[in-house]
Each structure stands twice: as C-alpha cells, then as structure tokens.
Amino acid sequence: MEADFLATVLLSSLSSASILLIATIGLAVVFGLMGVINLAHGEFLMIGAYTALTATQAGVPYLLSIPIAVAVTMAIGALVEVLIISRLYGRIFDTMLATWGISIAFYQLAVLTFGTVSPGIGMPQISVQIGDYSLALYPLLMNVVALLMLGFVYLLMTRSVYGMKARASIQVPEMARAIGISSSRVNTLTFALGCGLAGFAGAVLLPIVPATPSMGFAFVIKAFLTVVVAGPVTLTGSALAAIGLGGGASVTASFLTSVAGDAFFFIVTALLLWRFPLGISARWRRKL
Amino acid sequence: MKKLFVAASLAIFAGGSALAETKIGAIFDLTGGLNIYGIQQNNALELAVEQINAAGGVLGEPISVVSYDAQSELTKYTQFTTTAILRDDVDALFAGLTSSSREAIRPIVQANNVLYFYPSLYEGGACDKQTFVTGSSASQQLDVLIEWAIQKYGPKIYIMAPDYNFGTISAHWVHEYAKQYGGEVVGEDFLALTVTDYAPTIQKIQQSAPDFVVALPVGANQTGFLEQFAAAGLKEAIGVVSTNYGSGNQQVVVSPAAGEGLIASQGYFQVVDNSANAAFVAAWAAKYGSSEPIVSVAVDTWNAVHLWAAAANKAGSTDIAAVTAALESGLTFEAPNGTVTFEPGSHHLRQNIYIVEGDANHSFNVVETFEGVAPAYENAMCDLIKDPAIATQFTPEGM
Numbered sequence: 195m196e197a198d199f200l201a202t203v204l205l206s207s208l209s210s211a212s213i214l215l216i217a218t219i220g221l222a223v224v225f226g227l228m229g230v231i232n233l234a235h236g237e238f239l240m241i242g243a244y245t246a247l248t249a250t251q252a253g254v255p256y257l258l259s260i261p262i263a264v265a266v267t268m269a270i271g272a273l274v275e276v277l278i279i280s281r282l283y284g285r286i287f288d289t290m291l292a293t294w295g296i297s298i299a300f301y302q303l304a305v306l307t308f309g310t311v312s313p314g315i316g317m318p319q320i321s322v323q324i325g326d327y328s329l330a331l332y333p334l335l336m337n338v339v340a341l342l343m344l345g346f347v348y349l350l351m352t353r354s355v356y357g358m359k360a361r362a363s364i365q366v367p368e369m370a371r372a373i374g375i376s377s378s379r380v381n382t383l384t385f386a387l388g389c390g391l392a393g394f395a396g397a398v399l400l401p402i403v404p405a406t407p408s409m410g411f412a413f414v415i416k417a418f419l420t421v422v423v424a425g426p427v428t429l430t431g432s433a434l435a436a437i438g439l440g441g442g443a444s445v446t447a448s449f450l451t452s453v454a455g456d457a458f459f460f461i462v463t464a465l466l467l468w469r470f471p472l473g474i475s476a477r478w479r480r481k482l
Numbered sequence: 483m484k485k486l487f488v489a490a491s492l493a494i495f496a497g498g499s500a501l502a503e504t505k506i507g508a509i510f511d512l513t514g515g516l517n518i519y520g521i522q523q524n525n526a527l528e529l530a531v532e533q534i535n536a537a538g539g540v541l542g543e544p545i546s547v548v549s550y551d552a553q554s555e556l557t558k559y560t561q562f563t564t565t566a567i568l569r570d571d572v573d574a575l576f577a578g579l580t581s582s583s584r585e586a587i588r589p590i591v592q593a594n595n596v597l598y599f600y601p602s603l604y605e606g607g608a609c610d611k612q613t614f615v616t617g618s619s620a621s622q623q624l625d626v627l628i629e630w631a632i633q634k635y636g637p638k639i640y641i642m643a644p645d646y647n648f649g650t651i652s653a654h655w656v657h658e659y660a661k662q663y664g665g666e667v668v669g670e671d672f673l674a675l676t677v678t679d680y681a682p683t684i685q686k687i688q689q690s691a692p693d694f695v696v697a698l699p700v701g702a703n704q705t706g707f708l709e710q711f712a713a714a715g716l717k718e719a720i721g722v723v724s725t726n727y728g729s730g731n732q733q734v735v736v737s738p739a740a741g742e743g744l745i746a747s748q749g750y751f752q753v754v755d756n757s758a759n760a761a762f763v764a765a766w767a768a769k770y771g772s773s774e775p776i777v778s779v780a781v782d783t784w785n786a787v788h789l790w791a792a793a794a795n796k797a798g799s800t801d802i803a804a805v806t807a808a809l810e811s812g813l814t815f816e817a818p819n820g821t822v823t824f825e826p827g828s829h830h831l832r833q834n835i836y837i838v839e840g841d842a843n844h845s846f847n848v849v850e851t852f853e854g855v856a857p858a859y860e861n862a863m864c865d866l867i868k869d870p871a872i873a874t875q876f877t878p879e880g881m
Contacts, residue, residue, distance in 0.1 A: 199689060206681035213679055302513060309774060311518060311730070313844060314709065316737020321715035327688050330713035333681060403678050403706050404735045408515045412676045447682035452673045453645055455682060 198325020205324075207444035209333040212340035213399065214440030218417040218432055219343055220391030225421050226428030227364050227384050229286065230279060233293040235417060236410025237300035238389045242267050242396025243405035244308060250315055263397035264390045271389025275382045283381075297410065304407035314404035332401055339398055343391070348429055350387075351482055360384050361481070416440070419463045425473015429482045435474065439463060503543035504800050506531070506787070507550070507566035509577035509587075514554025515701075518730045519579050522780040523601060524549065525770050527576055530787035533765070540794045548572060552583070559586045567594045573800040574599065574790050576783060581605060581647055585875070588613055592873055597802050599790060601782035603729060603748065605651035606857070607876035609864035612802075614809060614829045616786040616822075617779065618749040620652045621859040623725040626835050626852045627747040628659035628696075635721040636693030641670035642683055642707060644700040647877075649673075652725065654878045656696050668692050673707075675700060680707040684714050694721035705732045712740035721745065727840075729778055734844050744840040745849070749833050750778040750819035753846050759818035775845070778819075785817045785831070789824065810867065820853065827865040830857035 221235045232238075242263040249259035274296060282289045320331040351357035362370040363377040370377055395413075396405075403409055420439055424431030439459050447455025470476060508527050511520030527547065535544040548570045550562040559578065566572045567590065574597040578584045584600050591598040591612045598613050606619030628639075641656050643649030649672055660667050669690035671683045687695060699707050708727075711717065723745040727733070733741050752763060752775045762784065766776055790805070793813055797804035810826040820834035835855045838846035863876040 199685065202685055203682075206685065210679045210681060305513070305517060311732075311734045311774060314705075314735045314737050316739050317709050317713035319713055319715070319739050321713065323715075327685060328715045329681070330684075330710055330715075332713060333679070333710070402710065404709065406735065408701075411515070412678050415676065444679065444682055448685055452671050452677060452683060456674050456677070 196325065198327055201324050202327040202329055203445060203448045205334060206329060207441045207448070208437075209336050210444035211437045211439075211441035212336040213333065213402070214416060214420060215340045215433060215436035216336060216343060216395045216398065217392075217413045218420045218436055219347060219429075220388040220395065221417050222421045222424060222428050222432040223347060223391060224385055224388030226426060227360050228283075228381055229364070230283075230289050230385070231286065231293070231418070231421075232385075232388060233290055233414065233418070234274070234297040234300060234410075235293075235388075235392050236412070236414030237297045237304075238267050238271065238392035238410075239396035239399075239413055240304060240405065240407065240410045241270060241300065242393030243400045243403070243409060244304060244312075244396075245393065246397035246400050247312060247315065247405045251313075256315065260394060260397040263393045267393025267396075268386040268390035272382050272386040274389070275385035279385055280378060280381065297414075301407050301410070308405075308407065312405055315401060317401040336398075336402075343394070344429055344433060347391075348482060351429075356380070356383060416459065419459075423463055423466050423470075423473060425470065425475035427473075427475035427478050427480055427482065430478075430480060431473060431475035504540045504794070505546045505548060505570065505572050506790070507548050507562075507570060507572035507575040507577065509550045509552050509559060509562045509566065509575070511554040511579060512551040514552075516554040516579055519602070519777065519779050520552070520554070522774075522777050523576075523579065523783045525766070526776075526780040526783040527787055529765060529769060530784045530791075532769075534787070534791045540791050541798065541800065545791070552577075556582055556586055559583045560590065563587045563590045567591070567596050572596065573794075574805075576601060576786055576790075578602065579779065584608060584613075588873075595802055597790070597805060599786035601786045602779045603726065603782070605648045606859055607651075607863065609828065609860070609866065609876060610873035611806065611866055611870050614786070614789075614824065615860075616782040616789070616831055618833060618835065618855075619830060619857050619860055620648070620725060621655045621658075622830075622833075622855055622857050623747050623749070623835055624652065624655040624659055625858065626855060627723055627725060627745075627837065628656060628665065629663045630747075630837055630850065631694050631696075631721065631723045631745065632660070632663050632665045634694075637665040638668045638690075638692040638694075639665050640668055640687050640690055640692035640695045640720075641698075642687075642695055643670070643672055643698040644704065645672040645674050648700065649698055651877060652696075652698055658878070673704065675704065677704070678706055680710045683707065684711055684716070687711075687720070688714075688716065692720060694723055697722050697724045698726055699724070699732065700726065705735050708732075708736050708744065709740045717743065723747070728838070728846065731775055731777055733840055733846065734775065736840075736844075738842045738844065741840040741844065742842045745837060746840070746846065747835055747837045748778045749831075749835060750781040751836055751838050751846050751848070752776045753838065753848060754819055754836060755848070756818070756820060758816050758820075762818040781818050785815060785819075785822055788817070789813060789815050789822075820851075823854070825857060825861055827867050828857055828860040829864070829866060830860045832856050 245263040246259040424435040443455040443459040446458040552558040603617040727746040793808035797808040
C-alpha cells in the first residue's frame with residue numbers, strides 16, 4: 195500500500211470522525227446534562243442549515259450566517275423546552291416520543307416552507323494534493339472546528355457560572371434549588387445550548403451536506419448511537435466514541451466497501467454496548 | 483402553503499364526484515421523504531385529467547380521481563391499493579415511485595385484475611399482464627449512455643451506486659455495456675442512503691484512476707457526493723455520468739461549481755425542445771408556477787394518464803380486457819418527451835433517451851437525443867402476448 199494513499203485515508207478518516215463529532219456534540223450535552231434524548235436533534239441541525247442557507251441567499255456572508263443559525267436554533271430550542279420538554283423530565287421514553295414527534299413536525303414544516311429542493315451553496319473548490327491523491331480542503335477544516343467546539347463546551351462547563359449551575363442542577367437538583375439556583379431556567383438554557391450546537395453543526399456542514407428537509411435523518415441515528423456508546427462522560431466520551439466509530443468506519447470503507455464501513459459502525463456499537471451497557475465512560479472518574 | 487392548498491383541493495375533488503362514469507386512483511407520496519417526486523407525479527396526473535376532461539373526457543364522461551397520500555411509507559401503498567380497488571372501484575390505478583412500492587402494489591392488482599400504471603424510471607424487468615410501465619428502464623438509459631461516455635471519455639469506468647436493487651442492477655448493466663462497447667469497470671462502491679461523507683469513495687476512485695464515473699446518487703444525501711467529488715479537484719480529469727441525476731432536481735441543489743459539466747441521461751428533461759413539451763410546460767407553469775423544474779416522473783405520469791385515456795377511448799370501454807388490448811395495439815402518444823409507443827409484449831415504452839450536460843445555472847443543455855430507444859431487455863424477456871400468465875420481475879442472470 196502506498197504511503198500517499200495511507201496518508202489520505204488517515205486524514206480523511208479523521209475528518210469523518212470530526213464531522214460525526216460536530217453533529218453529535220449538541221445531543222451529547224443535552225443527554226449528559228439533562229438525561230434527555232432529543233430525537234429532534236437532526237431537525238435542529240436541518241433548521242441550522244436552512245437558516246444559514248437563507249441568510250447567505252439574502253446576501254449575508256457565509257461566516258456571519260453561522261452565528262445567525264445558532265441564535266435561531268437556540269431560540270426555537272428554548273421554546274420547545276418550555277412548551278414541551280419541561281413537562282416531561284424524568285420520563286425518558288416520553289421525552290423520546292415527544293421529540294420524535296417534534297422531528298416529524300419540523301420536517302414537514304421545512305417541506306412546506308422551503309419546498310423539496312433548494313440550491314446548495316457548494317464547497318470551496320480548494321483541494322490539497324498528497325502524492326497522487328487530492329483531498330477537498332473544507333472537510334479537513336472540520337478537524338479544527340471539532341476541536342474548537344470541544345474546547346468551547348469544556349470552558350463553558352468548567353469556567354462559567356452557567357456551567358457550574360448546570361452541573362449542580364443535574365448532579366444534586368434538590369441542593370441546587372436549596373442554594374437558589376433556578377434549575378428550570380438552567381435546563382431551558384442547557385436544552386437551548388444543545389439545539390444551538392446542532393444549529394451550528396448544520397450551518398458549518400452546509401457546504402458538505404446540502405440543506406434538505408430530510409438531512410436530519412442521516413445524522414440522528416449515528417449521532418444517537420455515538421452518544422449512547424459514549425456514556426455519562428459527555429465530552430471526552432463523545433470524542434473518543436466519534437473517533438473510534440466514525441474514524442474506524444471511514445478507514446474500513448476506504449479499504450473495503452462503504453457497506454463494510456457501515457457494518458463496522460453498527461457491529462462495534464453493538465459489541466461495545468454488550469460489554470459496556472452504560473457506555474464506555476460509565477466507570478471513569480472524570481466528569482466531562 | 484401552496485402545496486397545502488393543492489392537497490386540500492384534492493381531498494375535496496376526491497370526495498365530491500362519485501357519480502362520474504370513469505374513476506382512476508392515484509397513490510403518490512405527497513408527504514415524507516419521497517414527496518420531492520410524489521407531489522409532481524400527483525400534479526401531473528391532475529393536470530392530465532383536467533386536460534382530458536376539458537376535451538370531452540373518456541367515452542364522453544369526465545374522469546374522476548381518487549387521490550391518496552402514501553406518506554413515503556410502504557405499508558400505505560398496500561393499504562391504499564386495496565382501498566382504491568375494493569372500496570372506490572377504480573378503473574385504473576396510477577401509483578408508486580420506488581421499486582419497493584411497485585412490488586407492494588403488483589400482487590394486489592394482479593389478484594383483483596385491475597389496470598396498473600407505474601410512472602417512474604427504475605431498474606427494469608417488471609412483467610405482468612396488469613402492469614404498464616411508462617418510465618425508462620435502467621438498461622434503456624445505460625445502453626446509450628455507456629456507449630456515448632466511452633467514446634467521449636475513454637474505456638475505464640468506476641461505479642458509485644446506492645446499495646439496493648436499483649443500484650446493483652444498474653451496476654450489472656454498466657458491466658454488460660462496458661463489455662459490449664469495449665470498456666472496463668475498474669472499481670465500484672455501493673453506498674447506504676444515509677452516508678453523508680464520501681471521502682473513502684473518492685479515494686478509491688483516485689486509486690483506480692477511471693476515465694469516468696457512473697454516479698447514481700439516490701436521495702438528498704448522495705448529492706453530497708457530487709459536491710465532494712468536485713471539491714477534491716477531480717472533476718476536470720474524470721467525467722461524471724448518471725442515469726438519475728436530475729430525476730429529483732438534484733441540479734438545483736448541487737452548486738454550479740459541482741454541477742457544471744455533469745452528464746445525465748433520462749427519458750425527459752424540462753429543457754427538451756418540441757411543441758408538445760412547450761405546451762406541457764406552459765400549462766404546468768400556469769397551474770403550479772415554475773419555481774421547481776419539472777422532473778421526468780411527472781412526465782411519465784402525464785403520459786400514463788393520456789395513454790390510458792386514449793386506450794379506453796379506442797376500446798370504447800373501460801373494461802380491463804378491452805383497454806389492455808388497445809394498449810397492446812402499438813398505441814402511441816405525442817408526449818412532452820417526444821413520441822412514445824407501448825411495446826405490446828413487454829408493456830414498456832419505446833421512447834427517446836436524452837443525454838444532457840449540466841450548465842452553470844442549475845439547469846441542463848441537451849447534448850444528444852437518441853430517438854425511439856427500445857426497452858430491449860424487457861422486450862427480450864417479457865412477452866405478455868405470447869404468455870399472458872407471466873407475473874414476475876426479471877433480473878439479469880447472476881443477480
């Protein structure tokens with residue numbers, strides 16, 4: 195096997211893992227901090243993508259359209275939390291059912307609003323040459339984006355007042371309320387943050403995955419499995435699971451077939467959940 | 483909101499006219515993931531019925547339509563086909579997009595002996611007395627496309643296809659025609675519909691260094707392949723040809739940088755230049771607007787309704803035996819995609835195949851027109867005149 199082929203496989207597998215991590219992190223935050231599995235996560239990603247697309251069509255530069263997408267998805271996320279999720283805490287299956295219903299509604303709303311096809315914005319036509327192989331630059335940039343996202347969430351959780359309140363509310367809710375933390379407001383903010391991260395993912399992945407009403411479906415299954423495999427340690431667990439599952443699947447697909455890559459993802463997920471029913475991070479001492 | 487209104491008016495229309503003599507059933511995906519096609523199929527059917535009724539209807543009576551939304555769910559096709567036949571007593575059924583939906587419908591129409599029109603391009607080979615196919619089959623499109631592409635780009639071919647029967651059977655035909663026209667398949671990759679990251683496929687394409695790629699992206703995610711292929715800088719050196727690019731208006735989604743120069747072959751594109759198409763496009767725009775280009779399955783549906791109406795008028799009856807005999811009499815129709823003719827034995831259409839090239843404005847230019855291409859594989863396998871009892875889907879040997 196030539197060295198240049200190995201190098202491109204390694205690099206692009208790393209970006210595959212990063213893309214998976216970018217799409218997963220919002221889901222992981224909401225699950226890790228609130229115990230809520232948001233099955234509408236993929237639709238928030240879709241809303242982020244459409245917001246960024248609409249903004250760029252209105253003449254906003256692409257980079258500026260990303261924060262707009264985050265703001266819009268956070269607002270919708272907060273609304274959903276207040277109206278629906280807040281009534282279902284502690285009922286994990288009910289929240290899954292409710293968020294699944296929300297996903298169907300959002301999907302159809304997107305079809306009615308945007309139609310079934312919208313023009314994409316395309317990827318920057320810049321590629322990197324490695325030996326005989328060339329790689330698109332934009333997916334490689336996703337490695338940097340994924341690292342920045344991890345760093346942002348880590349700092350937010352450890353260094354900000356909100357982060358401390360959020361962790362307190364989830365670890366000892368009664369005590370948190372006793373010392374004056376309004377846990378319902380913290381929860382609204384956490385859910386909105388998770389949705390905002392999904393919106394960010396949708397916007398930043400827009401050049402790679404064109405905005406379509408059904409784009410959420412493609413992400414939500416793998417993102418969901420990654421979160422479940424990761425277990426309770428939100429950040430480190432998700433990063434490791436994304437690299438192992440997403441990167442491993444990509445390497446397998448490069449050497450064998452894409453079907454083998456998918457098979458790798460699902461078989462390894464099943465094996466890990468068999469050995470670690472609560473996720474790979476269930477017995478770790480770290481918290482994030 | 484426009485679509486909501488259309489759906490609402492359909493419901494009223496369906497409920498209101500039970501007295502008319504002839505009644506047809508329409509089952510398409512008006513909601514859900516496949517409505518990118520289903521809405522246009524249903525629009526085309528409504529438009530065709532409107533035009534036929536304005537011209538005097540079928541046998542002097544207006545056609546009425548019973549319309550169902552299959553919601554992109556397979557079980558709904560089974561359910562609504564049964565309802566349309568048993569409760570609504572339709573004279574003919576127009577339904578389905580995916581091969582799985584067609585295979586769900588066929589046993590029911592066979593058991594109840596009801597005429598069924600399948601208006602979609604597909605992998606080919608469906609054969610029974612009740613079923614008439616108005617879309618083009620994979621071999622019909624690939625025969626001319628592969629020969630053309632080998633001449634244009636060179637003999638080495640890479641196949642990127644979805645991992646189900648449309649993809650695998652199409653890939654088989656690429657192998658066959660490659661052999662026939664002096665080409666060689668140097669690699670292939672079958673992909674699940676949920677894949678969004680095509681880096682592994684793109685590396686394998688570079689590794690096997692083909693002259694052109696036969697790309698058969700199905701669904702929204704797989705259009706991402708075309709973006710990623712172009713962004714990797716491969717578009718200049720390696721051609722991309724497809725039998726289904728454009729069938730769901732992918733050319734609108736794909737950016738000009740990735741879409742310009744892509745080659746597609748199908749039985750219809752909106753840019754096709756003839757008077758029937760000009761009239762069709764104008765009538766469509768007047769009723770539905772022109773924000774989305776018309777896709778080939780819409781024209782397949784339009785042709786199906788017109789061919790059925792012509793056959794019923796010719797037979798002087800909506801009785802299935804009489805209409806089938808008329809459909810098997812070499813019936814032709816001046817369609818938006820040129821003259822189409824039902825092949826008596828195979829119940830498939832002899833029709834034009836167009837090769838087009840993507841331009842920089844999310845549209846196409848016609849490069850070459852192959853007139854009256856026969857569904858050769860279906861004609862060879864399926865002769866319902868000689869053996870009316872056949873009810874199967876032929877697949878190439880070894881599949």
